[in-house]
Amino acid sequence: MDRFVLQELRDRPGATQEIATLSAISEAEVLVQLRELNDRVKSLLGYEYDPLTVSASGGLKADGVAGLLRLNSGVELEVVPKFLAPKSTTWRSDFFLLAVLVRTGHLLLHDEISAGTQDRGDLATLIARSFLSLYDENARRSIRGYRRVTLGDFAIEGDVDWESTVLPGPDGFAVSRLELTRQNPHNATLAAAVQALIPEVTDIDTQTQLRLVGRQLASQGAPPSVFPPLPPRHASWQQAYELAQLIVTGLGLNLSEGRFTGPGFVLSTWSAWEALCEEVVRRALPDHSVRGQHKWVLGYRGETPVHATPDISPIAGDSAPLLLDAKYKARLGRSPSISSTDLYESLAFLRAGKAQQMCLLYPALKTSQELPLGEWRQFDQVEVDDLVIQGFEVQVQGLAQSGGFQELVAGARKALAPMILGPVR
Numbered sequence: 001m002d003r004f005v006l007q008e009l010r011d012r013p014g015a016t017q018e019i020a021t022l023s024a025i026s027e028a029e030v031l032v033q034l035r036e037l038n039d040r041v042k043s044l045l046g047y048e049y050d051p052l053t054v055s056a057s058g059g060l061k062a063d064g065v066a067g068l069l070r071l072n073s074g075v076e077l078e079v080v081p082k083f084l085a086p087k088s089t090t091w092r093s094d095f096f097l098l099a100v101l102v103r104t105g106h107l108l109l110h111d112e113i114s115a116g117t118q119d120r121g122d123l124a125t126l127i128a129r130s131f132l133s134l135y136d137e138n139a140r141r142s143i144r145g146y147r148r149v150t151l152g153d154f155a156i157e158g159d160v161d162w163e164s165t166v167l168p169g170p171d172g173f174a175v176s177r178l179e180l181t182r183q184n185p186h187n188a189t190l191a192a193a194v195q196a197l198i199p200e201v202t203d204i205d206t207q208t209q210l211r212l213v214g215r216q217l218a219s220q221g222a223p224p225s226v227f228p229p230l231p232p233r234h235a236s237w238q239q240a241y242e243l244a245q246l247i248v249t250g251l252g253l254n255l256s257e258g259r260f261t262g263p264g265f266v267l268s269t270w271s272a273w274e275a276l277c278e279e280v281v282r283r284a285l286p287d288h289s290v291r292g293q294h295k296w297v298l299g300y301r302g303e304t305p306v307h308a309t310p311d312i313s314p315i316a317g318d319s320a321p322l323l324l325d326a327k328y329k330a331r332l333g334r335s336p337s338i339s340s341t342d343l344y345e346s347l348a349f350l351r352a353g354k355a356q357q358m359c360l361l362y363p364a365l366k367t368s369q370e371l372p373l374g375e376w377r378q379f380d381q382v383e384v385d386d387l388v389i390q391g392f393e394v395q396v397q398g399l400a401q402s403g404g405f406q407e408l409v410a411g412a413r414k415a416l417a418p419m420i421l422g423p424v425r
Contacts, residue, residue, distance in 0.1 A: 002075050008062050008082040008269060015060030023074045027058070033071050034060075041065055045268045052077075066095065067266035081269050083363030084397055093400030096126045098272045100243065101279060124200035127247065131193065132209050134240035139216070143234050145184045150176045182217075185224040186234070186241060191217035193244035223248050270328040274311050276396065277326040277361050281312050284412035285420070288314035296352035308352035314420075322357035322419050323349050327391075336362075336379040338391045343382055346389045357388050357419050364393040373398040374411025 002022045006012055016034075020027045031054065038050045045051075051065035066081040081098075084091040194214045201207045227245050230237055274292075282290040294313040297305045312324035327342060338346075338360060346358040364371050371377055373395050380391040392415070398404050 003078050004071075004075055005078045005080065005086055006060060006062050007080050007086050008064075008066055010082075011055060011059040011061040013057060013059045016054060016058040019060075019071065019075055023072055025072075030071075037069060037071055037077075041069070041266060044266065047268075064269055065266060066269050066272075067099070069266055081272070081363075083273070083365060085367060088368075088397060090398055090400055093126060094397065094404075096130070097400050097405075098276055099267050100130070100246075102267050102272045102275050124197060125203045125206050127243075128197045128201045128203075128206050128210055131197065131240065131243055131247070132206070132213065134243065135190070135213055138237050138240060141234070141236065142182055143184060143186045143190075143230070143237055144180050144182055145186075145231065146180055147183065148176060148179075150174065183220065185221075185228055186230060186237070187217055188220040189223045189227060189241065189244045189248055191220040192223040193247035196247050270326075273328050273363055274326040277324065277394070278312050280408050280412045281314060281324060281416070283409040284416055285314045288316050290314045296349070296354075298348055298352040308348050310349040310353065310358075313353065320353050320355050322359060322416075323353050323355050324359045324361060325349065327360050327362050336391065336393070338380045338382055338389060342391075343389060347384060347387065350387050350389075356386055358390070359416075359419070360389065360391045361394050362391065364395040364397075366393070366395070368395060368397045371395040373401075373404060374407040374409075376411060376415035 004015070004019060004022070006015075016027050016030050020030045023030065034052055034054060038052050041047070041051050042049075045065065047064065049063075051063055053061050053063065055061070062077075062079045066079045069077040069079065071077050080086040080091060081095065084094050191214065194210050194217065198207060198210050198214070201210065227241075230241055278290065278292045291313045292311060293309045294315070295307040295309050296313070298308040299306045310323040311326045313320045314322065314324075325342075325346065342360055346360065350356065350358050361376075364377070371393065375395050376392040377395075378390055378392050382389045394411075396408060399408060
């Protein structure tokens with residue numbers, strides 16, 4: 001399997017011809033495959049536009065999507081988010097944490113997941129190691145549940161079918177009873193996830209551990225078509241169970257048609273950025289009720305309220321000392337500044353929320369050497385009367401390194417502290 005790397009929002013000239021050569025097919029066939037892949041991704045993410053576009057010269061560009069996409073049986077497209085460096089050895093780990101956050105609402109903050117996997121560059125291995133780590137944490141408290149079973153037995157224990165007491169079968173009396181068993185749809189989902197990962201993982205040690213877990217979960221039925229919630233007593237399994245669901249359903253993109261097998265992993269980059277910013281601010285401001293997409297009343301149309309919904313509203317009491325909005329689209333090749341559209345939208349947010357400060361958060365495109373992990377660097381500020389709108393670049397490269405997320409939270413806390421205490425003028 002050949003890996004074809006794209007950087008989001010950057011055109012790769014001659015890409016269709018390169019893919020055709022790698023796939024041993026014509027360039028026209030590559031265009032058809034890209035069309036089919038676009039249709040699948042659009043359906044999954046709810047996009048109205050094509051996330052993969054081809055220029056007249058055969059260049060290929062990705063917009064608003066990132067991940068590992070299987071184009072055909074010989075080529076995978078590896079689309080790196082614009083705010084992660086494709087030449088970095090850690091970007092896949094960073095991406096995986098973002099992907100799981102968006103899909104499940106949880107960050108898998110386990111240093112051992114990324115340790116030793118940077119040189120492998122294998123998303124399936126990172127996913128498998130994460131799953132194994134979560135499984136090992138809970139293996140001693142296996143998911144068990146009661147179910148009613150009917151069997152034949154000469155020892156009467158349970159509810160007896162009294163007709164069989166006159167003419168018992170060769171295996172004994174027909175007895176129905178409740179059993180505490182590991183046979184349940186939750187373990188079936190875990191087992192199916194293991195079986196889906198084994199052929200995809202290239203690391204032998206990880207593959208061996210998966211096979212061991214597979215034997216521990218043996219004799220499970222097929223996974224359910226609708227995943228039932230975990231019983232409250234097994235809440236510690238929640239992250240492992242949610243990750244297993246992602247794996248079973250194709251890790252966000254099911255490409256199991258025809259000869260294509262195994263997972264792809266795709267996400268909407270702008271929604272991933274929004275989810276990450278909200279989680280970071282929530283951790284950085286534990287004394288505030290941080291709400292995403294909170295509806296503030298801007299005005300009325302007749303008697304119907306008109307709402308303004310900034311991405312992040314840290315609320316103390318019944319008011320917000322400031323508002324934040326996660327912005328993704330960058331102005332490549334231009335000096336950084338707050339656009340007129342973002343300015344007018346911010347003013348509406350501030351008026352609705354009765355706040356005086358607005359922070360617009362953009363993903364930093366600089367390397368981690370130029371801008372350290374977690375740092376917020378202000379690039380523009382606009383003042384309108386007593387209202388202040390600030391634009392920040394936020395560095396997230398290195399998120400998955402040991403203590404990386406904590407650094408991201410610490411950087412947010414450092415940047416937000418003076419704004420919470422008083423307006424910046």
